[in-house]
Amino acid sequence: MPNSARVVVTPLREGGPAATGSELVRANPYRPWPARITSITELTAHEKLFEFRLVDDRIREAFHHEPGQFVELSIFGVGEAPISISSSPTKSGFIELCVRRAGEFTTRLHELQCGDTVGIRGPYGRPFPIDEMRGHDVLLVAGGLGIAPLRSLINNIHDERSEFGKVTIIYGSRTPKDVMFRDQFEMWRHRKDFDLYLTVDEPDDSWDGEVGLVTKPFEHLEIVPDHTYGAVCGPPVMYKFVVQEMRNKGISYDHIYMSFERHMKCGMGKCGHCQIGHQYCCIDGPVFNYWEAKNIQGSM
């Protein structure tokens, strides 16, 4: 008999057995699953925080992520966009995505209301090595929208605070109006278990944080280099400078982790869009350590 073959895209069978994440991927990795918007918070004039719940119980239960991973979000008829998961894995049952209105897809997303559905597939990508970071000091540096993936790591550390050493957060924005999660961070500024530095390029009268680039607070940072992990995410121009500061403080190449952004389509190492040198940002990254990045042509 000639061997014909079929590709099937079907929903999970009603009443079928519980599925694991990898079973779902095997069934059809390009198929997004319906997710309902359960809450929308306006963060700034351009950014909103969306909370989603995967509609199917079994898929929601099968969904596990780690800080630094992303999903492919679908609005059918518009397309897909890779978005970092902003919530912590310590809180399950929902997925938070912090999205900037930038172009066609994200504008359409910003128009959606609570109760509307979108499609989600994932999670994808290599996360921050949170288990390796346990027992160590952590220095997190975010620029602008780079706070979106780092928030997942920050909130995870917060929920398991006793498992980490000293935690320092540097978060730079253009103006005070662009600072996201400002309420949360304002509260944390008075806590002893987080060293928090908020910086802006252009202050206004209300601003009492630092002024200047995210590298500025490094001037007075005290770091135990052998005992510290760095985690960096921000606009492309930021990495070189922040990483240099971390190196100056003596943090080892392989303890400095960065999350890169590239153009992505499939998220599964096939479509080629996200290539950095010989690596695929979607499956080999988006989180790379500095040693790896140095060995990837064109990474920084």
Add this chain to the structure above:
Amino acid sequence: MLYRVIDGSELPLLVEAFLERYEVIAPVQTKKGYAFAPVDSFDQVALDYPSTVSSLKKYYLPQRETLFRFDAETNEVLDLEVEVRPRVLFGAHACDINAINCLNSVFEDARYPDPYYEAHRRSMLVVGISCTPTSECFCQLMDADEARSGYDLFLQDIGGRYLVSMNSVEAANILETACNPRVATDEDRRAFRQATRRRQESFNPAIPDIQEIPMLMDAFHSDAFWDELGERCLSCTACSAVCPTCHCFDIRDVLDPDGRIGERERVWDACTSPQFATVTGGHNFRPTGRERVRHRMYHKLNGFLATHDRNLCVGCGRCVRACKANISPIEVLRFFEKKGAEDAE
């Protein structure tokens, strides 16, 4: 591996037997040269074709392929069942079989096996055939001149008859039913060795054999050579379209005229296309021809080797002929040869 010998006059029987049950894709002569196309009789098959303009990849990764249909109003995926027709790819050269082997390692990756690609591949029989190199062929330099796997039958012309390597029971059954395969003799094996040697000697000696290509790719990453190539590049993406291993694609949604039901499809894309690596805010990680051409060559001659242990260029020569700006891996090999000569001075 099992080897058998069939007479040249038996080939039509084999093709006719395939035609009874499969769609048969084979090289045919067209106005523009040669192409792989469906045939309905052996007479249409151009057995001794030099190369084809475009490759076989379209049978694994169609230029446009529907992933699923959706309802844009309810934001739901609609069921989709794709039946893939059983096919025989008849007359693939070794380089093209090796190219499919490259695609396999991407699309059948254990983490994310691609169900569409797998369906095409599972429904396909591949029958390879020996070839005579053209002046643009350099598969031997890319370690792709011999197909060691990835086919069901391989037909080696040994003068009026074929030494057949049989790699699958399905194809062997058809061969045995349609033809009268006999066990290979010492004389057949001698003829095989002679044919192999003749082929080895007929590669174009003007294409330089460079050792340590990956190291040189890294060492000359910033050389002005790439500016030159990049300035010449027209961003026409012809190179990627004809290449048997280029597999980049875009994913997009297309709505029916009613604006409600639509399809998510993937379409071929190319890293030589200017906006390929652009992200929101307009930052382009490969803004000029220099970075784009270099990236394509880097992936072909170095990057893929690092991750998959084989070159992503199989030396088929198609882009050498397709590029109007004379940009190809051969130009890169010539550049390295020139650098080597300068170093030796």
